[in-house]
Amino acid sequence: MNIVEPIGLSEQHDNKEPWYLPTGQEVEVFEQCHARQLAVLLKGPTGCGKTRFVEYMAWRLGRPLITIACHDDLTASDLIGRFLVRHDGTQWQDGPLTRALREGAICYLDEVVEARQDTIVVLHPLADHRRTLPIDKTGETVAAAEGFQLVVSYNPGYQRMLKDLKPSTRQRFVGLDFDFPPLDQEVQIVSQEGGVDYANAHALVSLAVRLRALRDRGLAEVPSTRLLIAAARLIDSGIDPKLACQTAIVAPLSDDPTLGSAMRDLVDAMFI
Structure with a gap:
């Protein structure tokens, strides 16, 4: 309740x-x-x-x-x-x-x-x-x-x-x-909570690892496990993985055009 x-x-x-x-x-x-x-x-x-x-x-x-x-x-x-x-x-x-x-x-x-x-x-x-x-x-x-x-x-x-x-x-x-889990554990969490297979969960977590490295380049908040689960649920519903990442991860993190472009490049590289 x-x-x-x-x-x-x-x-x-x-x-x-x-x-x-x-x-x-x-x-x-x-x-x-x-x-x-x-x-x-x-x-x-x-x-x-x-x-x-x-x-x-x-x-x-x-x-x-x-x-x-x-x-x-x-x-x-x-x-x-x-x-x-x-x-x-x-x-x-x-x-x-x-x-x-x-x-x-x-x-x-x-x-x-x-x-x-x-x-x-x-x-x-x-x-x-x-x-x-x-x-x-x-x-x-x-x-x-x-x-x-x-x-x-x-x-x-x-x-x-x-x-x-x-x-x-x-x-x-x-x-x-608390901190973000180790890669293998975060993959398991994203797969379980987001309903996606191991490959997509691994790609999402690997993307997050790279995006979290952008903290020193002006990204105030790095992608959380919560955002990865949201993207996974969109992917599970049939949304294209790149679009899911754009709407559930990139857009919520920053309005800065330069940072947004850098993040989209990483998404494109991760989901070929």
Whole structure:
């Protein structure tokens, strides 16, 4: 069941296993963090599998998952809750973070550094030994139910020159580093998720490896595994591979004519 709200919220309660291919010992480390009530920070480039990993771990641990997409306008009230005016008076409504605490859910804040600093500070008592959330508007202090876990993610490469987490925040989390998988594993992921054969999956990943080398030539964001899967799904639907790469990989990455031309040349060379 997915519920979409203005703050960018989704909830996962079903029992279907999300497909995830481990690339190291991240599953074991996360399981131990959950067992020992440790908050987790996932670091890695856009589209490298951080969100899918959290979905998989929530399924594996049998916990509901509440995901919040962070942004500049995200306030503490959006997370904690607020009083709503109704025909019969005012009524308090828990925010997603408070609901996760009460339900013992995994609460995942995606791209947490996009949120305002005064919002991030709200997470501090949840990410250390206290595991509590004071609600000033009601005078209540909510203690985390069994199974609650706080997980946040961000892209350090993109945010390094723009925003970053303060040390007082970072040191409350166990950090897991993510990156694009090794070539053979990424081929397997693209084939599985995109529905294409090994040859097309290998060509797409090989293209991505070359395009990722363009980062130093002005490409702000390199092609993610997510983009490769989108291209693979277009190919699987019958779209010509070159056109699929143009629309699903090249066009989303840059509007610069020179970079676009260089990327199209690589596509032409890869899909002869």
